[in-house]
Amino acid sequence: MQRAELDGISLEYEVRGRGEPVLLVHGALVADWFAPLMAEPSLTERYSLINHHRIGYGGSTHVDHPVSIADQAAYCRALLEHLGVECAHVVGHSSGANIALQLALDSPQRVRSLALLEIVLSEVPSAQEYAERNMAPVIHHYGAGEKAEATDAFLRGVGGEGYRAALDRALLSGYLEQAVADADPFFRTELPAVRQWRLAREDAERITQPMMAVLGGECDTVSTVFRERHELRLRMLPHAESFELAGVTHLTYVKDAQGMASRLAEFFRRHPIPNPD
Numbered sequence: 001m002q003r004a005e006l007d008g009i010s011l012e013y014e015v016r017g018r019g020e021p022v023l024l025v026h027g028a029l030v031a032d033w034f035a036p037l038m039a040e041p042s043l044t045e046r047y048s049l050i051n052h053h054r055i056g057y058g059g060s061t062h063v064d065h066p067v068s069i070a071d072q073a074a075y076c077r078a079l080l081e082h083l084g085v086e087c088a089h090v091v092g093h094s095s096g097a098n099i100a101l102q103l104a105l106d107s108p109q110r111v112r113s114l115a116l117l118e119i120v121l122s123e124v125p126s127a128q129e130y131a132e133r134n135m136a137p138v139i140h141h142y143g144a145g146e147k148a149e150a151t152d153a154f155l156r157g158v159g160g161e162g163y164r165a166a167l168d169r170a171l172l173s174g175y176l177e178q179a180v181a182d183a184d185p186f187f188r189t190e191l192p193a194v195r196q197w198r199l200a201r202e203d204a205e206r207i208t209q210p211m212m213a214v215l216g217g218e219c220d221t222v223s224t225v226f227r228e229r230h231e232l233r234l235r236m237l238p239h240a241e242s243f244e245l246a247g248v249t250h251l252t253y254v255k256d257a258q259g260m261a262s263r264l265a266e267f268f269r270r271h272p273i274p275n276p277d
Contacts, residue, residue, distance in 0.1 A: 001059070004052075006078040009061040013052035013079060017044030020112075020273045021085045022264075024051045025076060025103075027094030028194075029154060029179045029186050031057035034093070036170045037253050040261035047268060050088070052079060054096075056185025058178060067189050069095075069197040073102035080110055089268050093117040093252065094158070095194045102197075104207050113210040113271045115264055116233065116240070117252050118219070120194050124228035134158075134223065139187075147183040151176070158250045160222045170254045204236040210271040211240040214260070216248040226250055241267075 001012040016038050026033040031053045037043060038051055053060040055067055055075055076099060080088060090111050092100030097119035104111040134157035141150035155163050167175060213233050219226035226249075234242055245252055245259055253260035 001053070003059075004079055004082045006075060006082060009055055009063070009075065011052050011055065011060045011075065011079055012058055013050060013083075014038075015083070016049050016051070017047050019045075019047040020268065021080075021083075021088040022047045022049050022268065023076060023080060023085075023088045023090045024049060025090065025092040025096035025099050026051075026054060026057075027092075027096045028190060029151060029182065030167070030171070030175055031178055031182060032172050032175050033096075033254065035172050036257035037091075037261055037264075040257055042258070042261045042265045046265060047089070050079070050083065050085070054099075056189055057182050062182075062185055063189070065189075066193065068193050069098050069102050070106065072099045072193075073106050076100075076103050077107045077110055086110070087112050087273050089113045089115070089271075089273070091115040091117065091264065092119070094250065095120050095190065098194060098197055101199060101207065104209055105203055108206075108209070111209050112273045113212075113268065114207070115212045115214065115267060117214040117260075118216060118226055118250050119213075119229060119233055121199070121229040121232050122195060123198075124225060124232055126223060126225040126228050130223050130225040142183065142187050147180050150187070151179050151183055155179075158222065159254075160218075160249045163249075163251065166251055166255050170257065199236060201236060207237060208239070210267075211237060212263075212267050213237070213240045213242050214252060214263075215242070215244045216250055216252050216255075217244045217246040218249050222249050 024034045090100045097116040138153040215230040248255040
């Protein structure tokens with residue numbers, strides 16, 4: 001991967017394909033979530049995919065101080081500026097979708113369209129139950145210094161019991177070891193930031209870009225919280241089109257990269273980036 005030096009921090013990134021730029025904003029704990037999409041011809045033959053390791057992940061800068069969702073969005077903007085990209089389609093997965101929305105709020109001219117893959121929203125009925133059942137064991141393991149066990153519990157809590165087989169098939173070797181190495185930035189910095197982030201209704205009304213809200217069709221096998229988040233997102237962002245990717249959990253494109261890539265390419269085609277001339 002290449003490196004971009006941005007405002008005192010360094011981000012690893014790679015660009016693959018050609019055509020209109022697409023910024024990929026990965027979710028929590030696994031730096032290379034987007035590896036499956038980077039290999040999909042339906043995207044790389046038409047679009048220039050910008051994949052990066054967010055601050056605290058992989059070889060990008062790790063910091064001890066708090067990093068907010070707004071800070072993460074600012075680093076995304078700085079990366080686009082570094083690459084000379086005036087406007088891009090933006091795809092965010094899980095907490096990366098929160099960052100993508102914040103980027104659209106803070107730098108609307110940089111965002112042509114938004115694809116939000118199972119955003120994290122806390123204000124839903126099942127949130128407390130999900131936290132107690134799925135996240136409490138994660139926090140317990142991490143607090144006991146058991147980073148590998150905390151990583152496993154977190155990934156099982158979002159991807160289901162069969163998460164490991166899906167990730168082993170789809171991701172680069174060493175992804176799990178890297179996730180364990182990135183546990184401290186996630187638990188100490190990102191998790192608190194996601195919990196503190198809120199999308200106010202008046203802010204939601206300012207987001208006018210074309211938007212696709214994606215839900216994994218098998219998410220209910222893990223928890224109802226994912227569907228409740230999806231439904232809340234559609235209520236707050238009523239112009240967003242809804243798409244349910246069949247046969248997958250929160251892992252979405254990790255389990256069905258071809259299906260997700262095809263739908264993303266079709267969405268981007270319907271909302272091309274205007275020619276500046």
